[in-house]
Amino acid sequence: MTDDARSAAPAVGRSGLTMPHAPTLEEVARRAGVSRSTASRAINGGLKVSPAAQAAVDAAIAELNYTPNRAARSLVTRRTDSVALVVPEPDERVLTDPYFAGTLQGITAALDPTDIQLVLLIARRGEEAKRTTRYLLNRHVDGAVVVSHHRDDALDQVLHDSRLPTVFVGRPWAAAGDVAFVDVDNEHGGRIATEHLIKAGCTRIATIAGPLDMAAGLDRLAGWRSALHEAGLSDEAMARGDFTSAGGAAATERLLAAYPDIDGIFAASDLMAAGALSVLARHGRSVPGDIKVVGYDDLGVATSTAPPLTTLRNPVVEMSRAAGELLLAKITGGDQEVVPRIFHAELVVRESA
Amino acid sequence: MTDDARSAAPAVGRSGLTMPHAPTLEEVARRAGVSRSTASRAINGGLKVSPAAQAAVDAAIAELNYTPNRAARSLVTRRTDSVALVVPEPDERVLTDPYFAGTLQGITAALDPTDIQLVLLIARRGEEAKRTTRYLLNRHVDGAVVVSHHRDDALDQVLHDSRLPTVFVGRPWAAAGDVAFVDVDNEHGGRIATEHLIKAGCTRIATIAGPLDMAAGLDRLAGWRSALHEAGLSDEAMARGDFTSAGGAAATERLLAAYPDIDGIFAASDLMAAGALSVLARHGRSVPGDIKVVGYDDLGVATSTAPPLTTLRNPVVEMSRAAGELLLAKITGGDQEVVPRIFHAELVVRESA
DNA sequence: CTGTTAGCGCCTTCAA
DNA sequence: TTGAAGGCGCTAACAG
Numbered sequence: 001m002t003d004d005a006r007s008a009a010p011a012v013g014r015s016g017l018t019m020p021h022a023p024t025l026e027e028v029a030r031r032a033g034v035s036r037s038t039a040s041r042a043i044n045g046g047l048k049v050s051p052a053a054q055a056a057v058d059a060a061i062a063e064l065n066y067t068p069n070r071a072a073r074s075l076v077t078r079r080t081d082s083v084a085l086v087v088p089e090p091d092e093r094v095l096t097d098p099y100f101a102g103t104l105q106g107i108t109a110a111l112d113p114t115d116i117q118l119v120l121l122i123a124r125r126g127e128e129a130k131r132t133t134r135y136l137l138n139r140h141v142d143g144a145v146v147v148s149h150h151r152d153d154a155l156d157q158v159l160h161d162s163r164l165p166t167v168f169v170g171r172p173w174a175a176a177g178d179v180a181f182v183d184v185d186n187e188h189g190g191r192i193a194t195e196h197l198i199k200a201g202c203t204r205i206a207t208i209a210g211p212l213d214m215a216a217g218l219d220r221l222a223g224w225r226s227a228l229h230e231a232g233l234s235d236e237a238m239a240r241g242d243f244t245s246a247g248g249a250a251a252t253e254r255l256l257a258a259y260p261d262i263d264g265i266f267a268a269s270d271l272m273a274a275g276a277l278s279v280l281a282r283h284g285r286s287v288p289g290d291i292k293v294v295g296y297d298d299l300g301v302a303t304s305t306a307p308p309l310t311t312l313r314n315p316v317v318e319m320s321r322a323a324g325e326l327l328l329a330k331i332t333g334g335d336q337e338v339v340p341r342i343f344h345a346e347l348v349v350r351e352s353a
Numbered sequence: 354m355t356d357d358a359r360s361a362a363p364a365v366g367r368s369g370l371t372m373p374h375a376p377t378l379e380e381v382a383r384r385a386g387v388s389r390s391t392a393s394r395a396i397n398g399g400l401k402v403s404p405a406a407q408a409a410v411d412a413a414i415a416e417l418n419y420t421p422n423r424a425a426r427s428l429v430t431r432r433t434d435s436v437a438l439v440v441p442e443p444d445e446r447v448l449t450d451p452y453f454a455g456t457l458q459g460i461t462a463a464l465d466p467t468d469i470q471l472v473l474l475i476a477r478r479g480e481e482a483k484r485t486t487r488y489l490l491n492r493h494v495d496g497a498v499v500v501s502h503h504r505d506d507a508l509d510q511v512l513h514d515s516r517l518p519t520v521f522v523g524r525p526w527a528a529a530g531d532v533a534f535v536d537v538d539n540e541h542g543g544r545i546a547t548e549h550l551i552k553a554g555c556t557r558i559a560t561i562a563g564p565l566d567m568a569a570g571l572d573r574l575a576g577w578r579s580a581l582h583e584a585g586l587s588d589e590a591m592a593r594g595d596f597t598s599a600g601g602a603a604a605t606e607r608l609l610a611a612y613p614d615i616d617g618i619f620a621a622s623d624l625m626a627a628g629a630l631s632v633l634a635r636h637g638r639s640v641p642g643d644i645k646v647v648g649y650d651d652l653g654v655a656t657s658t659a660p661p662l663t664t665l666r667n668p669v670v671e672m673s674r675a676a677g678e679l680l681l682a683k684i685t686g687g688d689q690e691v692v693p694r695i696f697h698a699e700l701v702v703r704e705s706a
Numbered sequence: 707c708t709g710t711t712a713g714c715g716c717c718t719t720c721a722a
Numbered sequence: 723t724t725g726a727a728g729g730c731g732c733t734a735a736c737a738g
Contacts, residue, residue, distance in 0.1 A: 022491045026731075065490070066424075068451040071433065071731080072714090072732040073733075075713095077734095080424065095457050097450055101445070114714080119470050124465075128465075135420065139375050139461050145378070300598065303631075304627035304630075308631070377714095377716085382719095388725045393716070393717060394724090422714085422715050430716085430717070611720040
């Protein structure tokens with residue numbers, strides 16, 4: 001064993017102060033009285049290691065408070081033990097949306113039993129987006145979960161072509177059938193919401209749609225449409241929103257101006273519904289008396305509005321957790337069938353409708 | 354130059370399909386007609402590199418779409434080019450709070466001009482927390498930003514002792530004066546809020562306090578107290594909340610039961626204020642007629658309540674951005690003075706008070 | 707079951 | 723200004 005001066009003296013940082021020297025495998029092995037390889041084997045799986053050696057290594061690890069150097073390990077295993085959460089959207093909108101928080105929570109839960117770290121990738125447009133793409137393509141992570149995906153970020157194609165293990169939260173645009181994803185049945189949700197309004201006696205039902213370059217926006221709108229068609233009602237009263245409260249408020253103003261006689265509104269998100277409520281209050285329309293309102297998501301805001309919102313419970317956390325687990329399976333298990341897992345939204349009735 | 358078979362054939366993944374082979378520095382150098390060292394120098398800073406060589410390397414990089422392998426680089430530079438955002442809280446609460454979204458946005462903005470990645474560390478209690486601590490201590494990141502820090506997670510001490518560059522968002526408990534942090538003047542904010550209620554004619558002013566094991570909770574409470582003392586009013590009517598809407602609602606119920614004659618409420622967060630509004634409505638108390646309400650944060654929810662909340666604008670994004678920039682400075686600049694940056698919250702008057 | 711031996715891709719002295 | 727050579731800490735054959 002060559003005596004290495006480096007391992008004797010603690011490293012000295014820029015400041016000139018001694019820095020705690022992270023223990024290496026070498027030191028663990030030495031302390032355990034075994035070779036590096038044996039120590040390594042004891043750490044990874046422990047196969048073909050005698051109980052004695054295993055115990056010695058375990059003890060050394062505990063005493064030294066050792067953690068493997070990820071960089072060194074990555075270099076040889078060609079795995080990074082990290083996955084990316086890709087958010088292809090610049091603005092505060094996404095981050096502020098409780099939907100995003102739910103996603104984070106679900107994925108974190110899925111990753112929890114592993115030692116895999118979550119790297120956040122906010123993929124701004126243009127030049128920035130290219131940087132993100134390159135980062136992903138050059139395998140700086142073992143896989144990616146994409147959330148809040150829009151039609152024109154070519155993320156689905158790019159990631160599909162790259163063969164980087166990827167799972168979308170929410171149906172991707174292109175390459176469907178070939179790209180793994182989890183989703184809720186948004187069309188069904190939109191239909192349920194609208195049917196609830198119909199059953200409650202509404203006959204002039206408007207919708208505040210989400211962004212139509214997102215699958216969720218499109219699908220919920222389609223659900224609203226099909227319920228109205230089935231009931232023989234008009235599907236004229238549609239205004240686009242952007243999933244934000246302000247957008248919902250603006251859309252409501254437009255709806256009231258164009259269709260003053262509406263008696264029901266299906267908003268494609270609770271945030272937009274909240275915006276609608278405030279505008280309706282300002283216009284002196286009572287809810288649910290004059291106009292009934294149904295939202296979508298039930299991620300917290302629905303209970304803090306006045307009146308509380310009837311809405312569809314969007315199982316975001318469960319869904320994202322499934323996405324995380326699916327990704328884990330893809331990473332460790334290699335390619336396997338991509339059967340999208342579809343969750344269902346449930347109607348939660350409160351005062352607003 | 355030894356001919357390496359590996360670089361000729363694309364790697365084959367588990368699935369048996371060819372995988373895109375990430376280009377290496379070796380390939381860039383070969384293509385540019387220079388040595389690895391020159392290529393490396395051209396990539397990092399470009400000092401002592403002839404314009405011709407520089408250009409050749411740049412071209413090769415572009416053609417190959419090359420990105421340095423972070424693991425290999427980390428191994429030798431002993432930097433990871435990643436920083437952690439540490440959230441020492443298990444529950445959904447934190448993630449759902451718009452405060453967290455703001456933090457994320459601010460830090461992301463600070464990191465944007467660099468190539469540093471953000472790693473999310475959700476530090477659950479107990480065993481999990483130890484794993485997080487070890488991860489941090491063993492320098493798997495170059496630095497850390499800690500948000501939503503509680504008294505009993507010993508994060509401040511641990512991180513301070515470890516000498517890992519760290520910045521707290523919100524005043525840490527221990528080691529103050531020695532640990533870098535950014536904060537808003539919460540006591541001042543609490544005072545302003547309360548003074549607004551006093552000026553509006555309230556004389557029996559309650560507060561819904563935040564968690565008292567968090568600096569923000571404590572400081573806002575202190576501000577409320579001092580304003581009341583100054584005005585010669587009672588500071589009896591206090592109920593604890595937990596920064597959530599549900600907690601705010603419960604606290605309000607308790608307040609109304611114990612102090613039925615209150616005419617003003619200062620809630621230490623908008624979420625709690627929203628909960629208060631719904632309870633007040635249920636009890637038939639009009640806002641601001643019977644009871645005036647002031648919240649704290651103005652991160653979106655204040656405008657979607659009925660009535661919209663008078664509140665204190667908490668500059669979370671700016672503050673977190675400052676935290677990120679401070680961290681960057683600490684990482685690159687070595688130890689430097691720790692002058693906490695204190696931001697100020699501004700009163701935003703809306704209908705509720 | 708264990709130790710020896712080679713690199714993983716990159717940066718960095720050291721000579722030229 | 724450039725290239726050759728060594729090594730960061732770890733895993734993975736390959737012998738024993």
